[in-house]
Amino acid sequence: MSNPKVSVIVPIYNVEKYLAKCLFSLVKQSFKDFEVLLINDGTPDNSMKIAEKFADKDKRFIIFNKPNGGLSDARNFGLDRAKGEFVVFVDSDDYVHRDYLKVLYSECVRNNADMSYCRFWHAFVRFGVFVPSFNPKKGVLSRDNAMNLILTDKLLHSYAWNKMYRRSLFSDNNIKYPSMYFEDIATSPKLIFHSNKVAVSDRFLYYYVKRPGSILATMNSKKIDDLMLSILMCRNYIQNRNEYQKFKRAIKHISKKMELINIYSILRLHVITKNFRDCKNNFEINKKMYRYINSPHFMPTDDEPRFPFHIIQPDSTTADSQKKKHSM
Numbered sequence: 001m002s003n004p005k006v007s008v009i010v011p012i013y014n015v016e017k018y019l020a021k022c023l024f025s026l027v028k029q030s031f032k033d034f035e036v037l038l039i040n041d042g043t044p045d046n047s048m049k050i051a052e053k054f055a056d057k058d059k060r061f062i063i064f065n066k067p068n069g070g071l072s073d074a075r076n077f078g079l080d081r082a083k084g085e086f087v088v089f090v091d092s093d094d095y096v097h098r099d100y101l102k103v104l105y106s107e108c109v110r111n112n113a114d115m116s117y118c119r120f121w122h123a124f125v126r127f128g129v130f131v132p133s134f135n136p137k138k139g140v141l142s143r144d145n146a147m148n149l150i151l152t153d154k155l156l157h158s159y160a161w162n163k164m165y166r167r168s169l170f171s172d173n174n175i176k177y178p179s180m181y182f183e184d185i186a187t188s189p190k191l192i193f194h195s196n197k198v199a200v201s202d203r204f205l206y207y208y209v210k211r212p213g214s215i216l217a218t219m220n221s222k223k224i225d226d227l228m229l230s231i232l233m234c235r236n237y238i239q240n241r242n243e244y245q246k247f248k249r250a251i252k253h254i255s256k257k258m259e260l261i262n263i264y265s266i267l268r269l270h271v272i273t274k275n276f277r278d279c280k281n282n283f284e285i286n287k288k289m290y291r292y293i294n295s296p297h298f299m300p301t302d303d304e305p306r307f308p309f310h311i312i313q314p315d316s317t318t319a320d321s322q323k324k325k326h327s328m
Contacts, residue, residue, distance in 0.1 A: 004060070006034040006101055007084035007167065010092050011074030012051060013041040018093035018209065023054045023061070025095040031102035036061045037078045042068030047092070072177035075160070079170050087167045089160045094123075097205040104164035107199035111140050114166040114195035117156065120206035130207075133157070138202035144246070146198040150189050151234065151250035153257060156198075158188040162206040169194050178233070178304060181223045185230035190237055219265040221282075221313035227262060228289040231255045232305050235293055239300045252294050259290040266311065273316035282311050 008026060012019065026036055038051045038061060048063070055061040066077055075089060086108060090096060100118070107116035122131040136155045149156035160177075169175065169191050177183045192198060235251050238244050244251075266286060270279045289307055292298065 003083040003085070004033050004035045005085055006031070006105055006164070007078075007082035007087045008034055008036045008101070009039065009075060009078035009082065009087060009089050010036060011039045011041055011071055011078070011089075012047050012092045013043045013068065013071075013074070014045050014047065015043070015092040016045045016047045016050060018211075019047050019050045022090060022092050022095045023051070025098070025100075026061075026090065027054065027058060028098045029096075029101050030098050031105055034060060034101055035083060037081060038063045039074040039078050040065045041070070041074040042066065070179055072179045072183045076176045079167070079176075082167060085167060086164050087170070088164050091161055091208075093211065094161065094209050095207050097203070097207075099203070100205040101164075103201050103203055103205060107201050108164055108166070111197065111199040113140060113197045113199040114169055115146075115192065115197075116164045116199040116201065118162050118201045118203055118205040120159075120162045120208050121204055123207040123209045125209055126211075132204065133162075135202070136200045139200055141198045141200060143192065143195055143197060146192045146195070147189060147247055148250045150192055151247055152253045158185045159208075160184045160188065161208070163188075165191060166195075180229065181226040182230040185227075186233040189234045193238065193241070193243075219269060221269070221311040224262050224265050224269070224282075224286070224311045225289075225307065227258050227265075228255070228286070228293065229305075229307060231258055232289075232293050232307065235298070236300045236305045239298070240302075255290050255293045259286055262286045262289075262311075270314050273314040275314035275316060278312040278314060285309050285311055 010022065038055065040048050040063060051063055055063050064077065064081060079087065086105060088101065088104065104116045104118060107113065119135045120133045122133065134155060136149065141149070146156060150158055173194050175187065175190050177187050180186065231251065231254055235244065238247055263283065263286065266279065266282045270276050288309060292307060
């Protein structure tokens with residue numbers, strides 16, 4: 001039996017409320033030549049009972065079990081076992097339009113593109129509200145144009161899930177998702193860097209379900225660090241391949257944007273913990289991260305870079321204990 005044209009990778013962890021809708025949207029695809037790799041990332045809930053029902057009825061759905069390692073580890077696990085010429089990622093709490101695979105695949109083939117990209121809905125399912133994404137117009141982006149758009153986060157976004165990739169982009173260039181928050185920001189520019197071009201569809205084909213507890217809604221010091229680190233990793237990768245000057249302005253733009261996002265996140269973090277002891281210091285560290293990313297003296301490393309300083313996590317118990325001490 002020949003390999004499928006497309007591999008769909010679905011990491012599964014604690015999604016029993018959402019998984020059936022996600023998998024049902026894949027069963028109903030108008031494009032038929034695909035496999036679905038259901039990656040059980042050690043989920044403790046009843047998600048796998050749902051996955052097993054789909055796998056029993058449709059042989060294109062294949063279950064893989066592994067110890068819990070996080071989203072990046074699950075995606076990498078799936079990539080190592082995928083057989084399709086092209087690969088897509090679908091988060092298990094999201095769902096897709098019936099033409100999701102058909103359109104993305106035809107855009108790649110028709111334009112001889114290594115990647116394709118579709119528009120998506122921010123789906124606030126609880127309230128029945130759907131907010132459209134803003135993306136480039138339908139067409140084909142050159143590699144450099146796509147790089148500038150994704151590095152500046154203008155119209156083209158780093159999400160792993162609303163794109164189709166030629167699988168060789170990962171295997172030929174040894175690209176893996178790093179085990180960190182905002183791993184897609186650190187990875188998607190690398191994939192576009194090695195693409196010949198990116199085909200863009202103007203159709204809304206992916207439903208990104210917004211639910212409580214998102215990364216940005218539950219910010220902590222590690223997440224604040226990783227947001228800036230993802231940009232440093234992009235600079236490191238591009239500079240190692242002697243093209244930093246070409247994308248220098250784009251990297252400066254996105255690092256400034258992330259610095260501003262982190263100002264809000266740092267303040268919110270200290271408000272939530274009711275501990276402002278290191279707040280001013282954290283603002284300065286955030287600024288130092290921005291300067292470090294854009295320093296003309298930055299020396300790229302062969303492995304993934306790291307900051308020599310980190311955001312300080314405020315201890316919520318400190319403020320409480322101080323209150324008790326003063327009340328005694």
